Amino acid sequence: MERATIRVLVVDDYEPWRRFVCSTLQKQSGFQIIGEVSDGLEAVRKAEELQPQLILLDVGLPELNGIDAARQIRRLSPHSTVLFVSLQASEDIVRAALATGARGYVFKTNARKELLTAVNTVLRGEQFVNSRIACPGFTKASDTRDPKTIHPDSDSAPLRPHDTEIAHRHAVDFYADQAGFLDSLTQFSGAALRAGKAVIVIATESNRDSLLLRLQTHGLDVGAAIEQGRYTALHVAATLSTFVVNGQPDRAQFLKVVGELLQTAARAGRAERPRVAACGECAPFLCAQGNVEAAIRLERLWNEVAKTYDVDILCGYPLASFQNGVGKEIFQRICAEHSAVHFQ
Numbered sequence: 001m002e003r004a005t006i007r008v009l010v011v012d013d014y015e016p017w018r019r020f021v022c023s024t025l026q027k028q029s030g031f032q033i034i035g036e037v038s039d040g041l042e043a044v045r046k047a048e049e050l051q052p053q054l055i056l057l058d059v060g061l062p063e064l065n066g067i068d069a070a071r072q073i074r075r076l077s078p079h080s081t082v083l084f085v086s087l088q089a090s091e092d093i094v095r096a097a098l099a100t101g102a103r104g105y106v107f108k109t110n111a112r113k114e115l116l117t118a119v120n121t122v123l124r125g126e127q128f129v130n131s132r133i134a135c136p137g138f139t140k141a142s143d144t145r146d147p148k149t150i151h152p153d154s155d156s157a158p159l160r161p162h163d164t165e166i167a168h169r170h171a172v173d174f175y176a177d178q179a180g181f182l183d184s185l186t187q188f189s190g191a192a193l194r195a196g197k198a199v200i201v202i203a204t205e206s207n208r209d210s211l212l213l214r215l216q217t218h219g220l221d222v223g224a225a226i227e228q229g230r231y232t233a234l235h236v237a238a239t240l241s242t243f244v245v246n247g248q249p250d251r252a253q254f255l256k257v258v259g260e261l262l263q264t265a266a267r268a269g270r271a272e273r274p275r276v277a278a279c280g281e282c283a284p285f286l287c288a289q290g291n292v293e294a295a296i297r298l299e300r301l302w303n304e305v306a307k308t309y310d311v312d313i314l315c316g317y318p319l320a321s322f323q324n325g326v327g328k329e330i331f332q333r334i335c336a337e338h339s340a341v342h343f344q
Contacts, residue, residue: 013039054083169312232264255304278312
């Protein structure tokens with residue numbers, strides 16, 4: 001017997017990601033997207049109004065985070081099944097999310113492979129947790145392969161360590177205005193996509209949206225790249241929360257989170273040699289908050305990654321942060337952590 005149509009509410013603050021999720025479900029029979037929202041408060045309101053059978057919910061949402069939103073949804077729409085789809089991968093966050101009554105949790109970078117499996121699992125009334133999250137006692141995806149292992153059945157070879165003769169590239173742009181930084185991001189990520197490489201962007205919501213429009217204006221089909229896994233855009237604050245502990249980047253957690261991102265992205269790349277372009281505002285975001293030592297430590301951790309894997313890195317700092325000689329020493333220390341320094 002055919003299953004009745006499942007009414008779905010999609011909640012994520014990044015419109016291209018919502019489009020990918022909606023497209024994935026609409027290609028399957030039996031799903032109707034009845035709403036898309038971008039913040040936690042609106043998710044609660046729409047859940048109460050629409051009473052969807054399935055809610056796909058991010059953790060890192062503006063206005064009200066996904067976990068708090070799920071608690072309220074549980075009361076206002078008790079028959080809705082909640083499936084978290086998030087970048088957050090720590091066991092504590094997964095357990096907190098599931099403690100709200102949610103039925104499952106999928107890590108965004110593995111959603112291409114696991115989303116439909118997760119959806120069908122939770123709709124059967126079972127629990128689902130992403131295969132990369134060590135969370136005993138929950139149903140996991142069947143694909144539990146080590147991301148650093150080469151598998152002959154992979155779509156493409158995983159990211160591999162650098163050959164000794166290849167110098168790593170970790171560039172920094174100091175920009176006078178936001179338009180200059182966006183020009184640089186567009187050139188960097190656009191060139192990578194045209195070359196068949198995978199791109200990871202970690203930036204503020206406004207910069208992610210502006211970059212998307214610029215890439216599309218240049219004739220790049222970013223929607224297809226997202227669906228293929230070659231373009232991943234993440235929120236800078238949510239990403240930092242996955243590896244910053246007590247105000248400082250935790251090395252082990254950073255290498256785990258970033259390593260998984262790079263491995264997943266590289267497998268989706270179409271270039272002969274799997275290489276990833278990573279760009280954004282992680283360290284600059286910390287610096288803008290006054291946490292300079294954390295920013296510099298993070299730059300060093302990116303250098304560690306760049307010496308190990310085939311990845312090109314670009315980050316950008318506003319020049320206004322270093323005006324009037326106030327930040328001269330900081331400026332010099334940041335420059336010292338990069339292989340190339342540019343001014344926009």
